Amino acid sequence: MKLNLKIWRQEGPNVKGKLVDYPLDGVDGDMSFLEMMDILNEELINKGDIPVEFDHDCREGICGSCNMMINGEPHGPQKLTTTCQLHMRKFNDGDTITIEPFRAKAFPVVKDLIVDRSAFDRIQQAGGYISVNTSGNTQDANSIPIEKEKADEAFWSATCIGCGACVAACKNASAMLFTSAKISQFALLPQGEIEATDRVEAMVRQMDEEGFGNCSNTGACMVECPKGIKLDNIARMNREYLKAETIA
Amino acid sequence: MAVLDSKIPQGPLDEKWVYHKNHINLVNPANKRNIDVIVVGTGLAGSSAAATLGELGYNVKTFCYNDSPRRAHSIAAQGGINAAKNYQGDGDSNYRLFYDTIKGGDYRSREANVHRLAEVSSNIIDQCVAQGVPFAREYGGLLDNRSFGGVLVSRTFYAAGQTGQQLLLGAYSALNRQINRGKVQPFNRHEMLDLVVVDGKARGIIARNLVTGEIERHGAHAVVIASGGYGNVFFLSTNAMGSNVMAAWRTHRRGAYFANPCYTQIHPTCIPVSGEHQSKLTLMSESLRNDGRIWVPKKKEDAEAIRAGKKRGVDLAEEDRDYYLERRYPAFGNLVPRDVASRAAKERCDAGYGVNKTGQAVYLDFEAAFKRYGKVEALTHGHKNATEAEMIKLGKEVIKKKYGNLFDMYQNISDDNPYEVPMKIFPAVHYTMGGLWVDYNLQTTIPGCFAAGEANFSDHGANRLGASALMQGLADGYFVLPYTIGDYLADEIRTGEIPTDTPEFDQTEKETRERIEKLLNGSGKHSVDYYHKKLGLIMWDKCGMSRNATDLQSAMDEIRDLREDFWANVRVTGTADTKNQELEKAGRVADFLELGELFAKDALDRNESCGGHFREEYQTPEGEALRDDENYAYVSAWEYNENPRDAKLHKEELVFENVELKTRSYK
């Protein structure tokens, strides 16, 4: 099929960017969205132009690298799907597709479609872990049984890939879904419970410092999250936060 | 010339590690503060090593090309991680895990290393659970297990189909804790371009900041290479797109021996290639073989009709299906090891029984599992008279809980619904057992330079059983390297900070800059991908699932010619002083173009078939691999010598004192 791509080009963080038109032919439905971008780039290189830069690595929907706004939606139109797992069969011949970076104050543009999401790392560094030494002298893994439902719920919260779609989808550029997923995972497990108060305070503080907005319960994050991370996590985070504040 | 001293400790097999730990040199905690360690790579091996080294008190710098350590290729591992916990009471033990791994590797790995791996395996699970890794659990609250190819016990721990993700996030959180404490300094979006060697010792690296293009010098008392495997030399593989051999290859060029480059694991259950445009192949976890049955049509005309779209696999009667693994290997059936399953699929497809358009696919069928699970579900929920359709429906729910994400992924990519029609699968390049040669301490032949995880060659021999790479990565990082590196660093406490303004740093940086210049100055005829794809085709056709001497010889020549063409005619757009993904790729492909030739040379040297190395000249009348223990029970460790084809072979003879070398049979 034939497509008309409108792609955001920006040379660097301090240079003004703009949408540029790229007509592209010969796109096959079996291609993934990123493979379509590869073809465009191959064409650009062959013409001596500079290819479009975008983040990607696993191309299996798990590393969370790939990120772009496709027609105004993070990761494009298909629900529960990362850009790398989106296939061109979801588009029609002749479509115009607008491709832009994830925009948020806390995600400055690096180049073209690449943004800097290191704020997520810093939120995790603030306390998104269990303080256990990696010495190998821990107790036997089965010494604390964990209710299957709880373990499963912790797992589902833990499956967040840190892609940032929730932030990009949110009109306040809030990072609540991401942060709450991590907080939930640990709060649900007996091993993580002990530090729950400090953790939630530290992570929320860092989240605010990074310049993410506040949650106003719109729910766009969950709709666009490729991993179906649930809003319940935000509720749990709020409860944990309240608990922490009351104790303090 | 370095001597290949494997430094295997004395004593009986199951006491070696303890003995070694009791006798190697230690660094006093106060002195650790004065020692700097660089860890290249933040996958399972790198993150766990860096976190632990930081926790012990060393000053650690980590490097990765990704924007966050959490995105390392390890994140993609699906199926699970082995550990000899014997929670299932099915007779598992350290010895059994050791034995299965040695046998699975076709007797081409070191006994002492493999036994150590088995010994520390249970610690890994304890450690991860303590870190909050949400492994799958049973209703009683205890950890659940499943089974993987090549073994008869259930020792694989898992977190749905996302085990690697959860393990990496665990190691990443341990790393974050040390970053927060100031003990680890992360350099993300940084690529190691070369190793700096001073007076024969590794003293630092040259790295490129991938955002600004700046070339940086980093000095350290020791350098750990944990940069993963090199399966992307085939272009199409299950590896992440950025996975590359650069860090390991540059280290090799600086004097570290490269071991067993030709040992490549081909994974039997991947989604088949669909067309020219394809950029990578997607794996369907091997755990699916616990429940799926693999088959092709019995009759060629059925296969032809299916390929032509005139018939559907699901409609074929039971007696017209050839469950070839169950037929050939009754003891292990669909759970034979990967090399055996892969070759068997190739054999059927080559014989004309393939079931997709290209004839390069076999079925992975869950119909029987739907029925089996559905029956149990119906009974446990009191439906004594459930119809077959009801049972199948219930069974599908069970399968969905176990493998739902894999089924969704399959449907997304192939546009087929695997709950309704059998999946189509085909083998694909997956894991590389070769890598930097290391001794028992995980030190390469360059003192002060260590290698961990997939980047080293140890532990897996000629083939890797499923769920053992994650185990090795974490064992190396959490429990082995942090001890063994001390043996080397104990002599470094008086060295003082490593200066980076020395002639060695000057020279290495200069060479790095010249290389970048050269890459940017090609004639501009072809893109980097053009060369990578060409290389991949040569590798797959001539160094892939089966090899022969004639092809390997011509592969060596073709790769050399392609490399020359690359340096003369590659087109790398843009400049070096900014983010430039084409330049990044070019540097990586340039190294693949050298590694590829050594790969073929290594395969040519090994006149036998073993594990992931199958030489057509050496097979039994039934088409099974024919090993030659008399002449090839060695690790081939290659010394760099300007041209890959001139690399010099050093042999580490493998000594088996505890297992008897037997023909590997899964019948």
Ligand SMILES: Cc1cc2nc3c(=O)[nH]c(=O)nc-3n(C[C@H](O)[C@H](O)[C@H](O)COP(=O)(O)OP(=O)(O)OC[C@H]3O[C@@H](n4cnc5c(N)ncnc54)[C@H](O)[C@@H]3O)c2cc1C
């Ligand atoms: C799809 C898939 C499924 C798998 N499933 C399983 C499974 O179920 N069980 C199992 O045991 N194994 C599995 N494996 C294998 C296993 O995941 C890998 O072997 C293992 O994760 C490798 O870990 P690693 O730490 O050695 O390297 P990697 O995770 O590959 O990490 C490499 C790191 O090095 C960095 N790096 C590379 N080069 C440079 C450079 N020049 N400069 C700076 N940084 C660099 C990267 O950024 C990255 O951080 C699977 C693999 C794949 C592809």
Ligand code: SF4
């Ligand atoms: S919560 Fe969802 S959208 Fe947000 S980072 Fe995690 S996976 Fe991405």
Ligand code: FES
């Ligand atoms: S490239 Fe990894 S999630 Fe898309």
